[in-house]
Structure formats: C-alpha cells, structure tokens
Amino acid sequence: MxxxxxxxxxxxxxxxxxxxxxxGRLGSRIRDIWVFASLLLTWLFAVFLxxxxxxxxxxxYTLGADISSLASPAGFPVRIVLVIDGMSALIAFMAVxxxxxxxIYSRRFMERVSGGGESADRYCSLVLLFLAGMxxxxxxxxFFTLFVFLEMTSISSASLVAFFRKxxxxxxxxxxxxxxxxxxxxxxxxxxxxxxxxxxLNMAAIANEMxxxxxxxxxxALSLIVSAILLKLGSVPVHMWKVDVYQKVPSSVAVMCITxxxxxxxxxSRILFSVFFSMSALTGWMIVCLGSLSIIVGVSMALPQKxxxxxxxxxxxxxxGYVMLGIGTGLAGMSSTFGTVALSGGVFHIINDALDLGLMxxxxxxxxxxxxxxxxxxxxxxxxxxxxxxxxxxxxxxxVSGIPPFNGFxxxxxxxxxxxxxxxxxxxxxxxxxxxxxxxxVKVFASVFLGSPYxxxxxxxxxxxxxxxxxxxxxxxxxxxxxxxxxxxxxSPAVEALLGHGIYMGVII
Amino acid sequence: MVTMLSLPFVAVVIxxxxxxxxxxxxxxxxxxxxxxxxxxxxxxxxxxSLGYREGGVAPIFxxxxxxxxxxxxxxxxxxxxxxxxxxxVALMLSFAxxxxxxxxxxxxxxxxxxx
Amino acid sequence: MDGKGSSRIxxxxxxxxxxxxxxxxxxxVLHGHLTPGGGFAGGAVMATFIALFMVSFGxxxxxxxxxxxxxxxxxxALLAFVGIALLGIQVTFFSNFLANSGLLFxxxxxxGTNPGFLGTGGVTPLMNLAVGLExxxxxxxxxxxxxxxxxxxxxx
Numbered sequence: 038m039x040x041x042x043x044x045x046x047x048x049x050x051x052x053x054x055x056x057x058x059x060x061g062r063l064g065s066r067i068r069d070i071w072v073f074a075s076l077l078l079t080w081l082f083a084v085f086l087x088x089x090x091x092x093x094x095x096x097x098y099t100l101g102a103d104i105s106s107l108a109s110p111a112g113f114p115v116r117i118v119l120v121i122d123g124m125s126a127l128i129a130f131m132a133v134x135x136x137x138x139x140x141i142y143s144r145r146f147m148e149r150v151s152g153g154g155e156s157a158d159r160y161c162s163l164v165l166l167f168l169a170g171m172x173x174x175x176x177x178x179x180f181f182t183l184f185v186f187l188e189m190t191s192i193s194s195a196s197l198v199a200f201f202r203k204x205x206x207x208x209x210x211x212x213x214x215x216x217x218x219x220x221x222x223x224x225x226x227x228x229x230x231x232x233x234x235x236x237x238l239n240m241a242a243i244a245n246e247m248x249x250x251x252x253x254x255x256x257x258a259l260s261l262i263v264s265a266i267l268l269k270l271g272s273v274p275v276h277m278w279k280v281d282v283y284q285k286v287p288s289s290v291a292v293m294c295i296t297x298x299x300x301x302x303x304x305x306s307r308i309l310f311s312v313f314f315s316m317s318a319l320t321g322w323m324i325v326c327l328g329s330l331s332i333i334v335g336v337s338m339a340l341p342q343k344x345x346x347x348x349x350x351x352x353x354x355x356x357x358g359y360v361m362l363g364i365g366t367g368l369a370g371m372s373s374t375f376g377t378v379a380l381s382g383g384v385f386h387i388i389n390d391a392l393d394l395g396l397m398x399x400x401x402x403x404x405x406x407x408x409x410x411x412x413x414x415x416x417x418x419x420x421x422x423x424x425x426x427x428x429x430x431x432x433x434x435x436x437v438s439g440i441p442p443f444n445g446f447x448x449x450x451x452x453x454x455x456x457x458x459x460x461x462x463x464x465x466x467x468x469x470x471x472x473x474x475x476x477x478x479v480k481v482f483a484s485v486f487l488g489s490p491y492x493x494x495x496x497x498x499x500x501x502x503x504x505x506x507x508x509x510x511x512x513x514x515x516x517x518x519x520x521x522x523x524x525x526x527x528x529s530p531a532v533e534a535l536l537g538h539g540i541y542m543g544v545i546i
Numbered sequence: 547m548v549t550m551l552s553l554p555f556v557a558v559v560i561x562x563x564x565x566x567x568x569x570x571x572x573x574x575x576x577x578x579x580x581x582x583x584x585x586x587x588x589x590x591x592x593x594x595s596l597g598y599r600e601g602g603v604a605p606i607f608x609x610x611x612x613x614x615x616x617x618x619x620x621x622x623x624x625x626x627x628x629x630x631x632x633x634x635v636a637l638m639l640s641f642a643x644x645x646x647x648x649x650x651x652x653x654x655x656x657x658x659x660x661x
Numbered sequence: 662m663d664g665k666g667s668s669r670i671x672x673x674x675x676x677x678x679x680x681x682x683x684x685x686x687x688x689x690v691l692h693g694h695l696t697p698g699g700g701f702a703g704g705a706v707m708a709t710f711i712a713l714f715m716v717s718f719g720x721x722x723x724x725x726x727x728x729x730x731x732x733x734x735x736x737x738a739l740l741a742f743v744g745i746a747l748l749g750i751q752v753t754f755f756s757n758f759l760a761n762s763g764l765l766f767x768x769x770x771x772x773g774t775n776p777g778f779l780g781t782g783g784v785t786p787l788m789n790l791a792v793g794l795e796x797x798x799x800x801x802x803x804x805x806x807x808x809x810x811x812x813x814x815x816x817x
Binding site: 188 | 562566569575578582585586589592593596617619620623626627630633634637638641642644645648649
C-alpha cells in the first residue's frame with residue numbers, strides 16, 4: 038500500500054473532493070469530519086513521501102504500469118510518470134500542511150462569513166480540488182499532466198475567488214480566469230513545440246534529448262513556458278491580477294493561493310534546472326532581474342495601499358521576488374558555491390514565505406472576522422481588544438521583513454551574502470526592500486492596532502483560528518532560532534535534487 | 547517556403563495573434579471570452595496538425611486498412627485540452643453573466659477594478 | 662429566447678428524437694475503446710438532448726429541470742472514475758486489472774487488424790462510461806444553470 042503513496046497523495050484529495058459534495062447532504066458535521074480526516078490522511082502520505090525520499094533518494098512512480106518503478110517498458114516513457122525527489126516531496130508536504138491549517142482555520146471563519154449550507158459544501162470540495170491540483174503540479178514528471186493540473190488549480194481557485202458573490206469578487210475572478218486561460222494556453226503551445234521535435238512529453242526524457250541537440254525552437258518553447266509560469270506565480274511584469282485576487286478571496290484561501298504561487302516557483306525551477314539546464318546562465322539572469330524588479334515594485338506599491346489584504350498582496354509580490362532572486366542566482370551560478378548557497382536560501386525562503394505571509398493573511402482574516410472590515414483607515418486600536426492578535430502581527434511583521442530572531446532573517450541573510458557574489462547591486466536591492474517592507478508594516482501596525490480603543494462591534498475570535506495562527510507563529514520562531522532543522526532536513530535534499538539533473542534523468546531513462 | 551503542410555501552422559499563428567489582440571483591446575466581456583476560446587482552438591489546431599501524417603489512418607486497429615497511422619498522443623492531448631477549454635469558457639461565461647446582472651453592462655471599462 | 666419555445670411540430674420532433682440521440686450517445690460511449698469517440702464525445706452528444714429540450718420547450722421545461730440530480734450523478738461518476746483507478750492499486754494506480762482476465766470486458770484482443778470486440782479493453786470501457794456520465798451531467802448542469810442565467814460559477 039505505502040509504495041503507492043505518490044499516486045494516492047494526489048488521488049485521495051480528488052476522491053475526497055467529489056465525495057464531500059455527496060457527504061455534505063448528510064450533514065455539515067459529518068462532512069467536516071470527512072474533509073478533516075481525508076486531509077489528515079493526505080498529510081500522512083506526504084510525510085511518508087518525505088521519509089521515503091530520504092531513504093531511497095529520487096524515485097519514479099509510473100501510473101498503470103505492471104511494476105510501479107518501471108518507467109520505460111521499451112526505453113520510451115509513454116505513461117504518466119510521477120517523480121518524487123527532495124524538492125517535490127517538500128512542496129507536497131508544504132501544500133498539504135498549509136491546506137490542513139487553512140481548513141481548521143476556515144471552519145468557524147466560513148460559518149460566519151458565508152452562512153454554511155450548500156456554499157460550505159462547495160467550499161470544501163473546491164479546496165480539496167485546489168489541493169489535488171497543487172500536489173499534481175508538484176509531483177508530476179511530464180509536461181502534459183502539468184498542464185492539466187495547472188488548469189485544475191486555476192479553475193478551482195477562480196471559483197473560490199468568486200466565492201463571496203459580490204460584484205467586485207466576480208470581477209477579480211474574471212480577470213484571474215483570463216490570465217490563467219492565457220497562461221495555460223501558452224504553456225500548452227510551448228509543450229506542443231517541444232513535442233513536435235522529440236515526440237516526448239516526459240520532462241526527464243526531453244532533457245535527455247536536449248543534451249544532444251538544442252534547437253532554436255526549444256528557445257521559443259522555453260520562452261513560452263517560462264512566461265506562462267511567470268503569469269501563474271505573478272512576478273512583476275504580470276502581477277496585476279494577484280492583488281485583486283488576494284483582496285477578494287477568503288483569507289483562508291489566500292493562504293492557499295500563496296502556496297500555489299510557491300508551487301509555481303517550484304515548477305519554474307524544475308523546468309529551468311532539470312530540463313533547460315543548458316540555458317541556465319541566461320535564464321538565471323532573467324529570473325534575477327524579474328525578481329529584483331518584483332521586490333522594488335511590490336514594496337513600493339505596498340506603501341500607499343488602503344486595504345489590509347491588498348497591502349499584504351503587494352508584500353507577497355515582493356516576497357516572491359526574493360525567492361526568484363535566490364533561485365535565479367542559483368541558476369546563474371549553477372556550478373559555483375555561491376550559486377548553491379543562494380539556491381538553498383531561495384528554497385528555504387519558499388518555506389518561510391508560506392509561513393510568514395500565511396500568518397499575515399490569517400491575521401487579516403481574523404481582523405475581518407472580528408470587525409467585518411479590512412480598510413486600514415477604518416480600523417484602529419485593535420490591540421486594546423485583542424492583545425494576542427497584535428503580538429501575532431508583530432511576529433509576522435518582523436518575520437516578513439527579515440528581522441533577526443525570526444525565520445525570514447535566516448533565509449534573507451543567506452541570500453544577501455550569496456547574491457553579493459553575483460552582483461553587489463542585487464543584495465543592496467534586497468536589503469533596501471526589506472527595510473521598506475518593515476516601514477510598510479510598521480505603518481499598518483500603527484494604524485490598525487494602535488491608537489484609541491476600537492469602538493465598533495468586535496466579535497470574539499474562536500479558539501480554532503487563534504490556535505492555527507499561533508502554530509504558524511511558533512513555527513516561525515522555531516525556524517528562526519534553529520534554522521538548521523529545516524536547512525539540513527528539508528532544504529539541502531531539495532537543493533541537491535534541483536541541481537542533480539543527471540540523477541533526475543537517470544530515474545526515467 | 548510555405549507548403550501545403552505548413553498552412554495549418556500559419557493559421558495557428560494568425561489565430562493566436564488575433565485572439566491576443568482581442569483580449570488586449572476589446573472591452574466587451576463576451577468578446578474576451580470568445581478570444582480565449584479562439585486561442586484555445588488555435589492551440590488545439592496546432593496540436594492536431596503536429597500529429598498529422600500524410601496518408602495516415604486513424605490509430606485504431608478496428609477495420610484498419612493498414613499502412614501509416616497518425617500519432618494518437620497529440621489527439622489525446624487535444625481532447626483533454628478541449629474538455630478543459632470548455633470548463634474554462636463555461637466558468638468565464640458564468641462570471642460574465644453574474645457581472646452583467648450586478649452592473650448591467652458588459653463593458654469592462656465601467657467596472658470598479660481596472661488595469 | 663422569448664421563453665415560449667417553439668411550435669408543436671418542433672416539440673413533437675424533439676420528443677421523437679430524444680430516444681435516438683440518447684442511444685447514439687450511449688453507443689459512442691460504449692464503443693469508445695473501439696471506434697473514434699468515447700466518454701467525452703458521447704457525453705456531449707447526450708447533453709445536446711437537454712439543450713434540444715431547452716430550445717424547443719423554452720420556459721415550460723425550466724421548472725422541471727432540476728440541477729440537483731445532475732450534480733449528484735456528476736459527483737458519483739467522478740467517484741466511480743477515481744474508484745476504478747484505485748481498484749487497480751494492488752498493481753499500480755490506474756492499472757488495467759480487468760484486461761485479459763476473462764471477466765467483464767476481459768476478453769483477449771486477437772492480434773492484427775480485426776473488426777473489434779465489445780468485450781475487450783478491461784477497465785477502459787468502464788472508465789469511458791464514468792466519463793460519459795460525468796460529461797453528460799456536467800454539461801447539462803452548465804446548460805441548466807446558464808438557462809436560468811443563475812451564473813453559479815461552480816461547474817468545474
């Protein structure tokens with residue numbers, strides 16, 4: 038049973054998503070238990086994947102074959118292959134953990150916000166579908182399945198964006214849907230170009246062919262695929278959809294949207310590191326430039342925002358920029374030490390991003406739960422009503438801006454030091470971005486949490502929401518004080534997996 | 547040189563450019579959805595013409611006359627992408643319907659979120 | 662649509678056509694592993710039957726068409742698809758455990774060009790059936806929701 042974990046970890050949320058629609062008819066309590074149980078089971082599978090990767094190293098799972106490890110019956114992989122290595126196992130684990138936390142958080146949150154009933158059924162099955170799409174993107178080993186799962190995530194998340202059924206949320210969903218339709222079709226176009234040359238869809242097999250003959254058409258396909266994925270993760274030239282979406286989506290889903298753009302980062306790095314590695318110097322510089330632009334634009338646009346969630350959305354664009362900075366430097370300096378260090382900083386920052394920005398969005402959701410507002414100027418003096426919320430905000434704020442005792446500092450410091458070797462200007466941009474980020478958040482903290490006590494109606498925040506936020510905060514402190522835990526256990530296998538394209542190809546061919 | 551076999555690819559490029567232009571410059575939501583669908587069809591056409599082999603038969607053994615068979619994989623891809631395209635277009639149309647009911651207009655310029 | 666629907670002739674022909682359309686759709690679904698077509702195409706053919714009814718009957722039918730059963734059957738069909746894939750788990754996920762087993766759809770395919778036998782293909786015809794049902798109910802659901810211009814935004 039356990040050797041099928043790679044397939045089951047995708048199949049189970051899918052099964053649970055369709056079943057929760059039916060089980061919801063029996064009663065909301067049974068449905069919640071069912072969704073929680075299936076998420077827990079998926080989480081266990083993901084933990085198992087990580088343990089398995091530590092023991093076995095990179096391995097492949099072939100759907101529908103007679104032996105699960107048999108990838109190429111005749112030296113020609115035609116079946117759908119899932120490839121599990123340190124990086125994809127880490128991404129799968131992160132996606133499931135965030136979804137589990139977001140579901141626990143969302144139980145009371147959605148009850149209040151949407152009123153339960155039919156829409157709660159829909160929420161559960163869409164969240165599970167979203168999770169299945171992210172896991173599929175993380176684990177798949179071939180391009181076409183990647184396209185299918187990418188569409189699955191965008192369709193389910195677009196439905197979640199429209200969840201509040203207000204005019205503006207439909208607008209955000211429509212905009213998001215246009216963007217994701219374009220990016221999926223660009224991706225498919227690029228995949229078609231690659232297929233036309235090699236007759237293959239498997240990433241590792243294509244990489245193997247590309248070593249011998251790299252043509253001009255491959256460059257065109259590369260640019261199409263990379264632009265598609267950049268649209269998906271919302272880095273700077275194409276960041277405009279992200280802000281609307283994050284503002285309109287329920288806060289519990291915003292956490293998952295952040296995770297999905299981090300999964301997008303993973304897909305980008307998988308394609309650039311494992312398939313198009315011969316172009317790494319050029320693509321690396323491109324990613325670095327876009328990343329530093331994202332930092333500058335994200336932070337400077339976050340300053341004048343008037344809405345709490347919109348502000349955090351701009352901050353998340355900047356944070357994605359940091360991850361891209363790390364990964365791009367890793368690409369540009371692929372064989373050098375600083376490249377490896379920068380890459381590990383980038384991968385560590387993926388985990389930190391999910392925690393820090395996740396915490397910020399959960400706090401924004403809690404503020405919305407308590408007061409029904411997200412406008413910064415309408416709020417004020419929340420600290421008098423809920424001290425724990427303001428302590429959480431301080432922790433999140435310092436972690437996002439990379440201030441010492443918290444996890445954001447560790448990954449950013451790794452990146453500043455290593456990016457400096459590529460070009461000193463980049464670390465200047467990084468440090469400036471962090472300082473400006475702190476100023477943005479301090480300003481928001483002052484106007485939302487400080488000041489005369491909040492006068493309006495203030496609803497008590499339930500235990501389940503507070504508990505989830507404190508778990509995030511404790512993880513932030515833990516990873517800040519003992520970064521070795523994550524760096525040795527999760528990040529270094531992931532970095533090895535990304536850099537070892539020979540191993541990646543060897544699993545399939 | 548443009549031969550008969552490369553004509554579909556020329557058509558694909560024209561269709562993609564047309565749909566991109568429509569998505570960028572049209573303000574009517576229905577036209578934007580149509581542009582998305584045209585782009586999907588263009589990509590489908592691209593995939594199908596990749597799998598075309600001159601004089602080939604359908605890759606089914608039933609009553610097959612023998613000879614060259616066309617590639618089944620691009621056809622499977624096209625079918626999947628048609629299904630996904632339908633889901634996307636249906637979802638976008640239902641958003642457009644809801645937006646129309648809320649704002650009473652199809653013009654994206656008259657809505658609140660811009661850009 | 663003015664809501665009234667079409668004339669009596671069109672309505673009667675629609676009723677007469679409903680049987681052949683459904684049978685043809687089922688044929689396409691069932692023979693998906695032998696001839697061009699399969700679950701998606703057949704399901705779409707069956708869903709045109711709902712569309713035909715809507716066009717010819719207009720408002721009279723919009724009260725009768727309930728989205729509830731379709732959404733249940735959609736979920737059931739998807740569950741069946743994933744469930745069949747899970748049943749092959751003693752070999753691998755999605756393994757074709759029925760092929761050449763002599764059970765349902767388990768006949769061995771003779772080598773070479775042949776007229777095609779319905780009883781072959783293993784789990785492929787079963788999955789085709791599940792996909793056919795899912796596409797039929799999904800597309801009908803979309804049609805019904807759009808017909809009432811409800812704009813549910815949840816038909817993925």
